[in-house]
Amino acid sequence: MAERLSAEARNQALSGLSGWTETPGREAIGKTFTFRDFNEAFGFMTRAALVAEKMDHHPEWKNVYKTVDVVLSTHDAGGVTALDIELAKAMNAIAR
């Protein structure tokens, strides 16, 4: 099982993850992705869903038209793990 990252390791990982920040009040990381329209936003979600399913690690996310709010944490570990960092990186790559 993936181990919960220390605050130090979490911050170091976040420093290399454009746009991701700690989620206030939770041990989680989040990012709001903004696209041109719904087509592009849902296209992003579809590609990210395939990655998430393959990793067996899933996001919490909310979509309103062209924005997608994502929150990542690892429930079983009670915080942020390497799985969240990996999924965050993959999402950034897809959105690029």
Next chain:
Amino acid sequence: MAERLSAEARNQALSGLSGWTETPGREAIGKTFTFRDFNEAFGFMTRAALVAEKMDHHPEWKNVYKTVDVVLSTHDAGGVTALDIELAKAMNAIAR
């Protein structure tokens, strides 16, 4: 443009829409769909996204693993319109 439904018309439409209720504090309707797993939940979202895009009327929705929380309202009309009722019906049909 679709016209905002009166409270009476909204309630009548809701009575025929299994699982949909008024969203507290907003002029909107909502439903939480629960599936077996992420595959089924995201499959529902994908089918609903195609309907929404074709209607040019989009949901606010949040997905956490096997649940999808949907809120529908028509921004331009400041409330619930026939478009929301139509999309809600389509989502129920997809989830069935």
